[in-house]
Amino acid sequence: MQARYLIIINPTANDGKSADVWQLIKNTLDANNINYQYRITEYHNHARLITEQYTKDYSNDKQFNNVLLVIGGDGTLNQVISGQKNAILNNHKLIDLPIALIPAGKNNNFAIEMKIPKNWQAALQQILNSTQVNSINIGYYFNNFNERYHYFLNNMGIGFESNLLSSKSRFHWKWFQNHFKRIRRFWRILVNLYAIHEFPLSISVNGEKSHFTRVVWLAIYNGPYFDNNKKIMPNASISKSALNVMIMENKNILLVTWGILLMFLGKRSKLKFMHSFECNNLKISIPSLEYGNIDNEELGGHFYNANFGITTFKFIK
Structure with a gap:
């Protein structure tokens, strides 16, 4: 045919x-x-x-x-x-x-x-x-607040990561962007660290419930990559029927800065305020209005009462 x-x-x-x-x-x-x-x-x-x-x-x-x-x-x-x-x-x-x-x-x-x-x-x-038509894993979440499904190829983030992307979209000096990319990136990280924001998080990972009061970054990964093709979650893969979760707490600004730099260098941190999980069943609840992003696209501010999982789509390559 x-x-x-x-x-x-x-x-x-x-x-x-x-x-x-x-x-x-x-x-x-x-x-x-x-x-x-x-x-x-x-x-x-x-x-x-x-x-x-x-x-x-x-x-x-x-x-x-x-x-x-x-x-x-x-x-x-x-x-x-x-x-x-x-x-x-x-x-x-x-x-x-x-x-x-x-x-x-x-x-x-x-x-x-x-x-x-x-x-x-x-x-x-x-x-x-x-x-050949392949069946490819992607992540999804259903937010019970607005009763909508959202899908992500690579990652979904709430907190620091979303604020970083938001500040990027507001930066309009194209010449400066093109000629000083590393300086611009470093400056955006510093600005967002200065204005870092905390939020409470209740989470259930494969049925195990936890509560965190001072979260600065929540990220759920279907694949390993983040902005600028940075391999920020090495263990995540679209070939796995599982999601990788990272939670970063704010113990103090110096530790948070060190943890974020490690993440953007593609290093897997073993710091106690950074928590990593691999799961098939994930639920989160965030009662405050927080900015999120999916695949480096801004979601805007939302309350979250969401169930996460893996679904598939047909793909030709």
Whole structure:
């Protein structure tokens, strides 16, 4: 049966460089008479809405082997998976379409974990030649406060990590960003350490309950990578049917600073105020309004009463 590619392009990924990549991909598809149709995202979360509509229109189409092809980074891929999952939750007669990715974002942590080539020609050729559909693990959580499912390819974080990403998004000096990346990163860490915020956390890990009163960072990892492809949780892997959890308490600012530096250097800390778990069953409760992020995308402020787990999606590489 002939394949048809339902393509979703984020033209703003990697500071707009993905738009140039798409033109080259389009020329290649046309030259090889590949059956495809495409949509270009125009605003935040547009990829989610496009995917929901694609899933409704083509989920049960028997004429073609339909594949959702994403051209973008982790954030775009996350929106596509979330859109498909939401469509199926609302209509159980729909089935999930296999998804493929050509990494064209600034953060391509999932592509690194899946060993997808950075070069778009190699990635495209691999997809076009592939005949195998793989089942890939992703994390999810259901927040009982707003009764919504959220999905994450790489990680979900609350606290320091989210504040760090938020301060990054507000930094608009592009020339300074491009020429002094390490200085900029170090400065953001210092600023957020100065304004570090604590919150209470009740957590159940595989049925074992604990309570922490001075948490500064909670992170749940499906894969090992964080911002800038930093391998911050080495034991986490999308090949495992388990989540890795890290909790950092605030004992004093010097210890917290040391622990955070170790994390961003990819070192596994054995400090007593840093707690790590691997689990299949996870529940958290945070009664205060805290900022969160998923796959380096900001969630905004939320109260949390959430259940976490692992689900899968169909993936072609």
